[in-house]
Amino acid sequence: MSGLGESMRKIVLAASVLLTVMSAEAAEQATIDTYNKTCVICHGSGAAGAPKFAHQEDWSPRLAKGMPALKESVHKGLNAMPPMGMCQDCSDEDFEKLINYMSTGK
Template identity: 45%
Template sequence: MRLLNINTTKTRQVLSSSMMALVLSLTMTSGHTAADISQTYNDSCAACHDSGALNAIKKGDSAQWQRLIKQKGMPALINSVKGGMIQMPAGGLCNNCSDDDYQKLIEYMSK
């Protein structure tokens, strides 16, 4: 078995560039900032939660959101979003949201 020789300058440059690209991509996809959550809300949730369409709890209706969070718990709410409901498509129109993103979106709407 022959081992790879990584002592050449070219090989080190390629490995260094690859590692930097990996670090940057992980940094860019490691979660949304508050501004991103606002934009994600506008892109994915606002159509129903701004107006209350299809009986969606309106953004900013803290009393109803807090009641729902207390009643179901955050993990169950996240699972409801991920699985969808009769009136809401699976993922709530956010195809690339993580569980953490869904929690941040729920918290954002509840304020």
């Protein structure tokens, strides 16, 4: 039954490739939870001029600054945004994931 074994192997391989692709595209649940606890307070509605969630026009001039500059803005605070964006235990890596999520919505 080597033929059947071979096709099973291909199916398993295809499924794992698909899963990898899917998890790379969607934001992690932890990132979504953090966003919903902190950044959403301002970025959900665009309060005080905050770039709105997944709003391309708001985000494109911001993204043009590059990720390192954006992470620094959150870290230090920027005008009405308090330092750390109200997420005191977020790391710079968390900020990067949050920025990717809130600028694209995924």
